[in-house]
Amino acid sequence: MNAAIALILGLIVVFIGYRFYARYIDRSVMRAQADKMTPARMYMDGVDFVPTGRNVLFGYQFKSIAGAAPVIGAIMAAQWGWLPAMLWLFAGVLFIGWVHDYTSAMISVRSEGLTFGGLSYRLISPRARGILLSFIYFYLLLVVSAFGAVVAKAVVSTGEAVVGLVVLTLAGVLAGQMIYRWKRDIVLTSAVTVVIAVGGVVAGNFLPASTFLGAFAGKIWVWAAFAFLFSYLGATLPIWQFAQPVNYVSFYIIFLGLIGGMVGAFVGHPKFTLPAFTQPVIAIGPIWPMLFVTLACGAISGWHSLVSSSGTARQLERETDARPVAAGSMFAEMMLGLLALVAASVAFAGLPQFGAAMQAGGAGGVFASGLSKLLGYLGLPARVGATFAAVLIIILAITVMQLVLRFMRLATAELVGERMPAMRNVQLATLVACLLGMVLTLSGWWQYLWVLFGGANQLMASLALLVVSIWLVSQRRKATFTFIPMLFMFVTTIGALCYTSYNLLSKVSMSVAGGGELTVGAAIGNALMGVIAIFLVIAALFLAYDGSRALIRLRTSPPTEEASAPA
Numbered sequence: 001m002n003a004a005i006a007l008i009l010g011l012i013v014v015f016i017g018y019r020f021y022a023r024y025i026d027r028s029v030m031r032a033q034a035d036k037m038t039p040a041r042m043y044m045d046g047v048d049f050v051p052t053g054r055n056v057l058f059g060y061q062f063k064s065i066a067g068a069a070p071v072i073g074a075i076m077a078a079q080w081g082w083l084p085a086m087l088w089l090f091a092g093v094l095f096i097g098w099v100h101d102y103t104s105a106m107i108s109v110r111s112e113g114l115t116f117g118g119l120s121y122r123l124i125s126p127r128a129r130g131i132l133l134s135f136i137y138f139y140l141l142l143v144v145s146a147f148g149a150v151v152a153k154a155v156v157s158t159g160e161a162v163v164g165l166v167v168l169t170l171a172g173v174l175a176g177q178m179i180y181r182w183k184r185d186i187v188l189t190s191a192v193t194v195v196i197a198v199g200g201v202v203a204g205n206f207l208p209a210s211t212f213l214g215a216f217a218g219k220i221w222v223w224a225a226f227a228f229l230f231s232y233l234g235a236t237l238p239i240w241q242f243a244q245p246v247n248y249v250s251f252y253i254i255f256l257g258l259i260g261g262m263v264g265a266f267v268g269h270p271k272f273t274l275p276a277f278t279q280p281v282i283a284i285g286p287i288w289p290m291l292f293v294t295l296a297c298g299a300i301s302g303w304h305s306l307v308s309s310s311g312t313a314r315q316l317e318r319e320t321d322a323r324p325v326a327a328g329s330m331f332a333e334m335m336l337g338l339l340a341l342v343a344a345s346v347a348f349a350g351l352p353q354f355g356a357a358m359q360a361g362g363a364g365g366v367f368a369s370g371l372s373k374l375l376g377y378l379g380l381p382a383r384v385g386a387t388f389a390a391v392l393i394i395i396l397a398i399t400v401m402q403l404v405l406r407f408m409r410l411a412t413a414e415l416v417g418e419r420m421p422a423m424r425n426v427q428l429a430t431l432v433a434c435l436l437g438m439v440l441t442l443s444g445w446w447q448y449l450w451v452l453f454g455g456a457n458q459l460m461a462s463l464a465l466l467v468v469s470i471w472l473v474s475q476r477r478k479a480t481f482t483f484i485p486m487l488f489m490f491v492t493t494i495g496a497l498c499y500t501s502y503n504l505l506s507k508v509s510m511s512v513a514g515g516g517e518l519t520v521g522a523a524i525g526n527a528l529m530g531v532i533a534i535f536l537v538i539a540a541l542f543l544a545y546d547g548s549r550a551l552i553r554l555r556t557s558p559p560t561e562e563a564s565a566p567a
Contacts, residue, residue, distance in 0.1 A: 001272040003265040003342045003374075006086065010338045014331045017094045022102065022327040029478050030106050032319040039113030040315050047238045049113065049314045054321035055186060056179065057312065059251035060244045062329040064307045065101070066254060067400035068150055068364070068393055069457075070297035070337035075344045075363040077295035078354070080287055081277035082345045085295055086338070092292075092299025093334040096485040098327040100461055103468040103482060104305040105326040108313035115310045116467055117414040123470045124543075124550045131539050132463060133415040136306065137408060139456045142449045143303070144231070144404040144433070145440035147397040152223040152441070154364060154397070158390035159209035159217050165394055167200020168253065169230065172246030180240045193245075194252045201253065201391050205384060224441050227398055228434050234402025235409055235430045243402050244315070250395050254336070257392045261339045261374045265346075268377030272345040274354055285503075289495035293454030298337025300489065302460025303400075304330065309464075310407050343370025364393045408433035448525035451504065452533055455497040459540055462489035466547045474554045494540060497533045504530035 026032050040051040052060070077085035108114055114122070116136070121129035155162060171193040178184040178192070209217035216222050234243040284290060297303070308326050316322060344363075347370035348354045357366050371392075372385035380388075412429040423429050440446045465486035472479035504526040511518040518526065 002269050003346050004269040006342055007262055007265055010335055013090045013094055017098060018327060018331050022098055022323055026323040032322060034318050034320040036319050038109055038316050038319060040317060043113060050240050051317040052315040053317060054325055056248050057315055057325050058329060059248035061312050061325050062332050063247035063251040063399055064403050065304045065329055066333045066336055066396060068397040070333055071340040071367050072363040073295040073297055074337040074340040075366050077291055078274055078341055078344045079284055080291055082272055082274050082341060083276035084287055084291055085341050088291060088295055089298050089334055089337055093330060097300040098330040099481060100300050100465055101304045101308050101330045102322060102326040104464050105308035105313045105322050107468055107471045108309040109316055109319060113314045115410060116464060119467050123467060125546045128543055128546045131543055133411050135539055137411045139460055140404050140408045141436055142453055142456060144401055144437040145446035146450050147401050148224050148227050148437055148441035149446050150397045151227040151394055152220045154390060154394045155223040156218055156220060158387060160204045160387045161391045161394050162209040163204035163207045164201035164391045168197040168249060169246055171196040172249040173242060175249050176241050176245035193249050197249050197253055201388060205387050221442055224438060227401060228438050230398055231401040231405045232430055232434050235405035236426050247399050250399050253395060254392060258336055258339055261371050264374035264377040265342060270346040273348060273350050274345045275351060289492045292492045293458045293496040296457050298334045300461050302457045302464060305464035306407050310410055340367055343367055343374060346370060347373050405430055405433050448529050451500060451529055455493055455500055456536060458489055459493045459536060462486055462493055463543055470547060470550050473551055494537055497537050501530045501533035
């Protein structure tokens with residue numbers, strides 16, 4: 001396979017999906033209206049509800065959903081061969097991914113900004129709300145602790161990225177002031193802040209972190225603390241002051257990397273060196289169900305439903321902006337995942353070298369090597385290309401962390417706010433989430449939790465599609481386009497969690513019997529994660545049962561109103 005041909009195929013999928021399928025659903029099923037009042041305008045508070053133009057909101061949405069996962073997931077999926085990964089990217093985004101993101105935003109907009117916790121309470125049952133919110137909190141804790149470790153390790157290994165990250169953050173804060181306080185033109189704002197951000201990334205090549213911090217630049221705990229402080233600010237400050245503009249400016253850095261990599265592929269048109277398929281023993285489990293939970297972002301990811309409902313839905317200025325913002329961002333993320341897959345497939349001489357690179361530097365190191373090679377076709381020095389790729393990985397992870405803490409704060413208020421009013425406090429709820437995440441990051445226990453990420457993430461996606469399907473039925477709308485993907489993702493996720501639990505508990509059993517090599521700590525971690533996986537399956541089955549009862553009830557009752565109080 002030629003890298004340029006692979007990217008052209010991806011662009012064809014984007015055109016067909018966005019131009020035809022997404023437009024049909026937007027106009028004929030959801031019936032988006034440009035003049036209908038949105039929660040952002042109805043409840044504008046300058047903190048969570050902020051009417052935002054679709055150009056800025058697209059940048060926010062794309063950068064919010066595009067964490068490190070589309071890069072890491074696509075490269076890990078290459079271990080099954082490039083063809084299964086590519087086919088899942090194309091089919092996933094076309095039939096499930098954009099549908100999931102777009103409808104998650106739209107049903108929240110039509111319900112006055114309700115989160116999935118509030119929607120599950122209204123549409124399904126109080127028990128469903130409690131289970132879903134508890135699961136969401138656990139899932140978000142898993143993400144923030146893992147991404148904290150990703151950022152810390154990436155900065156330690158590439159100190160040249162620090163100056164670029166700090167300058168980009170300041171440029172984002174400046175963008176917020178220029179847009180909302182000084183009322184400057186969006187084109188001028190974008191040009192000024194992006195130039196500043198790119199200048200920071202370039203300057204970082206000559207000013208590594210050790211220049212300012214000496215020996216502290218190599219300490220994991222220093223950069224973990226930095227990542228959580230950054231995220232705390234993003235979670236507690238008004239969204240227009242920090243999270244939204246920082247993500248908006250970050251979008252352009254990611255966009256430059258995406259376009260640069262694609263142009264490099266078209267100029268150099270390198271051939272894939274990885275095989276289309278690998279032997280089953282080489283990969284990390286059977287293709288089904290494990291490929292479909294390993295490669296999530298870019299195809300479908302449950303994280304996106306939280307961004308779309310708890311964040312973007314509260315910022316949409318018009319309903320008709322949902323398609324370009326939510327659906328458009330998902331298609332763009334697929335191209336990012338495809339670029340990562342292409343980069344991994346052309347970077348090395350063959351599968352053995354790819355495997356060695358995965359062992360040495362992980363998926364992030366593989367991406368840095370691959371993107372550096374693609375940018376090299378444009379004349380960019382290898383060192384600068386590698387630094388730029390490292391900056392991309394850090395930006396992808398850290399800008400998601402701030403939103404994770406924001407959503408953990410919202411989930412805390414919904415879950416325990418009535419019994420513990422103090423937890424409705426923005427600062428306290430965020431601080432608790434921050435401390436829990438840091439403990440898991442610095443203790444290393446995030447590594448045990450991470451084995452559940454794929455299953456937990458896609459379980460969130462299937463549950464979001466379940467809530468969307470129930471809402472559509474309640475409004476007497478077509479629900480087949482969400483119900484069938486929901487069934488596929490639900491069965492796949494249950495299968496993946498069961499497979500993961502079996503593997504974890506089998507390793508523990510072998511170690512106890514004397515035939516394994518797990519340490520005591522690893523055995524405890526594996527056993528705990530195996531049990532948690534079982535509990536996730538049980539919780540999912542309870543939600544499926546309550547959801548099926550709600551579907552039956554709503555099919556025989558009058559349509560419900562599209563409004564409710566915001567959560």
